[in-house]
Amino acid sequence: DQQVKQNSPSLSVQEGRISILNCDYTNSMFDYFLWYKKYPAEGPTFLISISSIKDKNEDGRFTVFLNKSAKHLSLHIVPSQPGDSAVYFCAFRRGFGNEKLTFGTGTRLTIIP
């Protein structure tokens, strides 16, 4: 039962342009949505999150958009920098009192100098 899908396993973007990473989900009970970034042989690091009661959250170059009617989450990075090259995971929390995060399969982002 795959509740979270990151349909693009990889993405290449020119430095300075916008990177857009996407996630689709099926579970309406998710209440918090998070993005993590992961370099090889390291643990994921938290980037940004959004509550289900919002549709946009911004932090510097990173903006997360939530479209609940379409069950779609996206992360925009602008401008893209070489250090942004990594694997990005979306993650979803199932609600108050439920501690588990469900992760997507990841998208490998490569920024081309």
Place this chain on the structure above:
Amino acid sequence: DGGITQSPKYLFRKEGQNVTLSCEQNLNHDAMYWYRQDPGQGLRLIYYSQIVNDFQKGDIAEGYSVSREKKESFPLTVTSAQKNPTAFYLCASSAGSPRSGSPLHFGNGTRLTVT
């Protein structure tokens, strides 16, 4: 400097042997988690613990065991019953239940290879 320490970074074992992966945190977090990462499958939850002396199974607990005798430590044992133990194992912690969406903090992982 607070963080999560996983050791060792690389571990090799023969099939049929149990192996224990270490995870220690000095963030004073109540909750700790073990995830497994396989290529193309994202991160899957093995076990988690919200408080000392208590833990719950995650989505793929079969063939694994854990203990939580101290707040700082949450070791994971990969038993010989785990059919596909070769993977990258990640330990994480959070400041109690993430009721405000507070994120997990991850260690740098242990890559286990069983031959």
